[in-house]
Structures are given as structure tokens and as C-alpha cells.
Amino acid sequence: MTSIRQFLKTFYEWAKTLALVLLVAFLVRYFVLQPFVVEGSSMEPTLHSKQYVLVDKLNYRVRPPKRGEIIVFRFPGSPSLNYIKRIVGLPGETVEIKSGRVYINNNLLTEPYLNGNKTLISENLTTNFQKTIEPNEYFVLGDNRSHSSDSREWGVFPQTNIIGRAFLSVYPFDMAGLIAVPSYAF
Incomplete structure (x- = not known):
């Protein structure tokens, strides 16, 4: 017993x-944290298809998203789909694409993460484009501009669609590490 x-x-x-x-x-x-698997080549050379990243779901509860951060968000056209892209335009800014280059409030956006690919926008997606972003909305682009469905096609989306910030690559192991966020002059 x-x-x-x-x-x-x-x-x-x-x-x-x-x-x-x-x-x-x-x-x-x-x-707090959510794993995410990158699908497709839209974020190359920064992130590759089948690469696993961790998404910080708490950060944007205490501060707004910043330019250059890579985020996972619910796709505006189908909220059941999650996309991963880089924030380029912030609320209140005017994003303009001229001759394949991105300008924020008439300032050329330097994008070191494009790895020397200075042909930023393919002709078939957008030759000239201008959009002023409303409060609580964001404009995102994929790093592989010629192979990315992003805000050039489907527009801006509200902050409420953002799941979180991709901050750590965890697999494959040879690509593991913190995901860098560039600093900008403006």
C-alpha cells in the first residue's frame, strides 16, 4: 500500500x-516568441528559403517598429497567410520609387543589405511610385526586389497586422545568428 x-x-x-x-x-x-520558416527567395540575400528564424512578439508592444527591421506580418489580402519583409516606410513618411531607387521624404535610402544589387526595382513591378503613409501603417519591401510581392503590389498595411520582429536566425546552423538591422542617416 x-x-x-x-x-x-x-x-x-x-x-x-x-x-x-x-x-x-x-x-x-x-x-513572446514564434518560430517562422522563410518561404521563397524574396528576402535574399539576407534570408533564404527554408531558413528558420525566431520572431519577437513583445517588442512592438513597448515601441513602434523601426525602418530596416525585418518583420513577420499577416498578409493584407489574406490574413491567414504570414509574410516576411523589411520595413522601408514609416507612418507619416512619403515613399517614392524613381529610376529603381527608393526615396523617403526625398532622401535616397541607402540599403547595404541588398549586397551590391543596385538595380533595386525591376521595370515590370514599378518604374515610378509615390505613397504617403498614414498613421499606424507601414510600407515593406523584400530584399530581393525583382522576386518579391510586397507593398509595391498590395500597398501598405496597419500595425495590427504585424506579428513581430524577426531577430534571430536559428537554422541552418551555418546561418545562425542575430539578424542585423541597418542604421540610417535620417
Whole structure:
């Protein structure tokens, strides 16, 4: 009888511990960090198809998104789809694309993450474009401009669509590390 009681007590302690671990994992997954798998080539050379990243879901609760950050968001045309792109235009700014270059409020945007690809926008997507962004809206572009469906096609989207900031590449292991965010002169 004592051994059964001891077994049940041990089992109960293990069950409590397992339940607590599962609860913490659930809370972290849905409110703090989310894994995301990059699909397609739109973020090359920064991120590649099948690359795994971690998404910080808390950061934008305490501060607004910044230019240059890579975000995961619900696609405006189909909220069940998640996309990953780089923030280029912020609320209140005017984004202009002229001769394949991106300008923010008439200032040329330097984009070191494009890895020397200075032909930024393919002719078939947009030759000239201008959009003033409303409050709480964002303009995003893929780093691989000629192979990206982004704000040039489907426009801006509200901050409420943003799931979080991709901050860490975790797989493949040879690409693991923090995801750099460039600094800008403006």
C-alpha cells in the first residue's frame, strides 16, 4: 500500500511539473516568441528559403517598429497567410520609387543589405511610385526586389497586422545568428 501511495505521489508531482512546463511553453509560443520558416527567395540575400528564424512578439508592444527591421506580418489580402519583409516606410513618411531607387521624404535610402544589387526595382513591378503613409501603417519591401510581392503590389498595411520582429536566425546552423538591422542617416 505504501509503495502505491508513493508511486501516486511521485506521479502527481511529475504531472504537475509537466503541466507547468507545457503551460510556460504555450505562453512563450503565443505571446513572446514564434518560430517562422522563410518561404521563397524574396528576402535574399539576407534570408533564404527554408531558413528558420525566431520572431519577437513583445517588442512592438513597448515601441513602434523601426525602418530596416525585418518583420513577420499577416498578409493584407489574406490574413491567414504570414509574410516576411523589411520595413522601408514609416507612418507619416512619403515613399517614392524613381529610376529603381527608393526615396523617403526625398532622401535616397541607402540599403547595404541588398549586397551590391543596385538595380533595386525591376521595370515590370514599378518604374515610378509615390505613397504617403498614414498613421499606424507601414510600407515593406523584400530584399530581393525583382522576386518579391510586397507593398509595391498590395500597398501598405496597419500595425495590427504585424506579428513581430524577426531577430534571430536559428537554422541552418551555418546561418545562425542575430539578424542585423541597418542604421540610417535620417
